[in-house]
Amino acid sequence: MASRDRFGRLAHRLGAVTDASATGLAVAAALGTAVVLVLVLYLPVGVVFAEAFGGPRPFASFGRVLTDPFYTGVLAEVFDRPLAIGYHAGNVLAWVGGVSIGLDGVHAPPLRKGLFGFTAYQAALSTAVSVVVGLPGAYVLANYEFRGRRALRSLTIVPFVLPGIMVASGFYAAFGRSGLLNDALGVVGAGPQTLLETNPLLVVVLAHAFYNAPLVTRVVTAAWEAVDYRSVETARSLGASRRRAFRDVVLPQLRPALVTGALLTFLFTFLTFPIVLALGGLELATVEVWVYDRVRRLQFEEAATLAVLETVVSLGVTYAYLRFEARQRAGGGGEGPPREPLFAGSPLDPTRLAIAAYAAVVVVLFVGPMASMVVEGFTDGSGFTLSHYAFLFERQAEGASYQTKPLPAIVNSLVFATATVAVAVPMGLVISVVATGEGRARSLVETATMLPFAVSGVVFGVGLLRALVFGVPLPGGWRLALTGAVAIVAAHAVAAYPFVVRNVAPQLAGIDHRLVESARSLGASRVRAVLDVELPLAATGLVAGAAFAFAISIGEFDSTVILASDAGSYTMPVAVERYLGRRFGPAMAMGTVLLVVTSASFVVVDRLGGRFERG
CATH class of the missing domain: 1.10.3720.10 (MetI-like)
Structure with missing residues (x-):
């Protein structure tokens, strides 16, 4: 009887240690996710905004852009003289008066659209x-x-x-x-x-x-x-x-x-x-x-x-x-x-x-x-050939260091994609757990996960370049900087984690809550219930989200082309762009290699029921 009591107390202590460890792990994952998002997403975007509003006249650059017909076209005059309503109305009437309808269609004077238009x-x-x-x-x-x-x-x-x-x-x-x-x-x-x-x-x-x-x-x-x-x-x-x-x-x-x-x-x-x-x-x-x-x-x-x-x-x-x-x-x-x-x-x-x-x-x-x-x-002007793939191997063996070599591009893409999965999946999992809650927290999380879609990859790449690649000064003379592969993986992870959320959150939301309540009633903490009950039931969503993250990283181009500092950090999409227009056949060969890799990712996503629809 005494030994049974001692065994019960030991099991209780082990359970408490496990619960405490799981809770600590969950807190660390949540804090890590918050730190990554702040440093790698919100800080770079904030730096871009600060750059635009910088200088002694914060809105001067906006005035120059909005009143330049190259950027805003016919609206430049409206931005330049916003209160001249009669003048602008007269321009509209003059344009409408210039429209003519003939047997061969409707004719109108050219309307300057500008870059935004x-x-x-x-x-x-x-x-x-x-x-x-x-x-x-x-x-x-x-x-x-x-x-x-x-x-x-x-x-x-x-x-x-x-x-x-x-x-x-x-x-x-x-x-x-x-x-x-x-x-x-x-x-x-x-x-x-x-x-x-x-x-x-x-x-x-x-x-x-x-x-x-x-x-x-x-x-x-x-x-x-x-x-x-x-x-x-x-x-x-x-x-x-x-x-x-x-x-x-x-x-x-x-x-x-x-x-x-x-x-x-x-x-x-x-x-x-x-x-x-x-x-x-x-x-x-x-x-x-x-x-x-x-x-x-x-x-x-x-x-x-x-x-x-x-x-x-x-x-x-x-x-x-x-x-x-x-x-x-x-x-x-x-x-x-x-x-x-x-x-x-x-x-x-x-x-x-x-x-x-x-x-x-x-x-x-x-x-x-x-x-x-x-x-x-696989073809040229005379028929079937392997010369384009041979060129890739020759460039790999004999090309200069500044030239785009195929093998490093392939290896970099695979390494970056693997690292992206390791970062994006835990981030997406933490956000998915929060997103399956109720009330304001869920709506805030859902809105936050849309930010990578609303902010373009080029804008994000510019922000990373200005903030983390160039470095952010810290107190004590320190400087926070992310360069090379680390910056690229960070950019890919931020672009990929919303897809993990889209795959995991719906499965977590569809779990029978009675299973979770039963685990809680048997003494499991909230974190243990997530780890032991909810995650195994959402395993297919996790794997599909990981496949999505891998595919997103393999194909990411917008921020990568800005952050890839030399030929040694190029990925397959960057290599395709470098070859395209210069060496047509090798560009198609490299694109075919990229197609094979992304098709493999698609097969995994398809088999596991991967989804984008928001849950």
């Missing part, structure tokens, strides 16, 4: 095309059953796995002067086309649609499958036609998802960088590309001012997105439409003919660029 213009075009391409896909996935439907739906996660610079390489391989389209035209004796040179904006918009149409499809499909279809049947029984029932019953339930997808697409394309840099350069510059150019020219005040103005716009779009996303999450609850077999019935049915035509467009738009990149990596 053009950025918004190309984002609006890209959003419209993405919605037009993505909506039919949502209709097919939500209303029809067919072999491969699950795999096709899984492919809608592509925007969060494929690197932007690789997508740009694919479109360069398809539509460039040495691309696959011109190779095919040469076979039939047709002259080469110069679409990328004569209309680069069209190619950029198509590349953005490649990237964002699957996002629209994914968001709208989820909403369509949650439509209360009993209300549709009720409307049909009361005499409404199929079109009327869709317009009056289904469309209002889909509208929040449509707006959510459009806003998120606009945000991503407004903050676009690698696609425009690779396909358009400074001739098609967006705000992001121009900020990058200002940094390269060491014009930091102008770059910071543009970055702040861009962030204000993106935060406004992010706020609107969160509002509509909350409405979408609050809606639904139905079982969606009954799915009918896609290949049943007559093949000449107009609906199925339209779906077949849409499938052809999807193959050309989505499969064509990636296939072109792979093909161009």
Whole structure:
């Protein structure tokens, strides 16, 4: 009896030690997460803002930018003379009076858009095309059953796995002067086309649609499958036609998802960088590309001012997105439409003919660029060749130290991605535990996790460069600095942790709370309950989040191209950009290697049910 009591006291002490250790570990993880976010996210962004407002006249740089027609176009006069309402109204009337309508269309005097106006213009075009391409896909996935439907739906996660610079390489391989389209035209004796040179904006918009149409499809499909279809049947029984029932019953339930997808697409394309840099350069510059150019020219005040103005716009779009996303999450609850077999019935049915035509467009738009990149990596003007891959090996063996070598780029990408997983997964886990709580803390955490989306990678890279790479002075003569690989991993981890949160938090929120309460009633602390009950049940979300973090790091380009100080710290996306436009074949070969690595990450995410939707 005495020995049993002693054993019970010993077990109690061991349990107390374990609980205390677990609690200490949890506190350390929470503090570490807070320190990383403050030092690596909020401090760099704050330094960018301080740079823009610095100097004896804090708002002088904003005045120069806002009143410069190069930046704000026709609105420059409004910012220069904001109270001259009559003058501005007269300009508007004069412009409207210059519009003429003829047999060949509507003609209007040119409207100066400026850098910000053009950025918004190309984002609006890209959003419209993405919605037009993505909506039919949502209709097919939500209303029809067919072999491969699950795999096709899984492919809608592509925007969060494929690197932007690789997508740009694919479109360069398809539509460039040495691309696959011109190779095919040469076979039939047709002259080469110069679409990328004569209309680069069209190619950029198509590349953005490649990237964002699957996002629209994914968001709208989820909403369509949650439509209360009993209300549709009720409307049909009361005499409404199929079109009327869709317009009056289904469309209002889909509208929040449509707006959510459009806003998120606009945000991503407004903050676009690698696609425009690779396909358009400074001739098609967006705000992001121009900020990058200002940094390269060491014009930091102008770059910071543009970055702040861009962030204000993106935060406004992010706020609107969160509002509509909350409405979408609050809606639904139905079982969606009954799915009918896609290949049943007559093949000449107009609906199925339209779906077949849409499938052809999807193959050309989505499969064509990636296939072109792979093909161009293994061919030259005379046919099949391995010379492009041989060049990579030769450059590795004989290239000068300042040249971009392939092997270090591959090794760096893998090492940085592994380190990113080690940092981003604990950060995402801590934030997920807090996000599954109730009340104001949850809403604050959800808003905070959206900041990496609202602040572009270029702005973030500029902040890291000015704050941590150059160093922050500390009391006592010390200096806080992050350089080289450490700075790059920190940037990647901050970009990746929201994806860990998106995968882990929904699974934690879906756990039966009675299991947690049972563990607590048996003496487990809150931390032990998380470690012993909740985490094992959310293990697939953790692994999917880790795969996401790995893929995000592999493909991250925006901040990496700023922080990679020499050829020894280049990653695969940076190497692709360095080769692109200079050595076409090796660029395609390196892009193919990048495609293989990111495809492996996609397989892991897909098998584990990885998700981006916010829980």
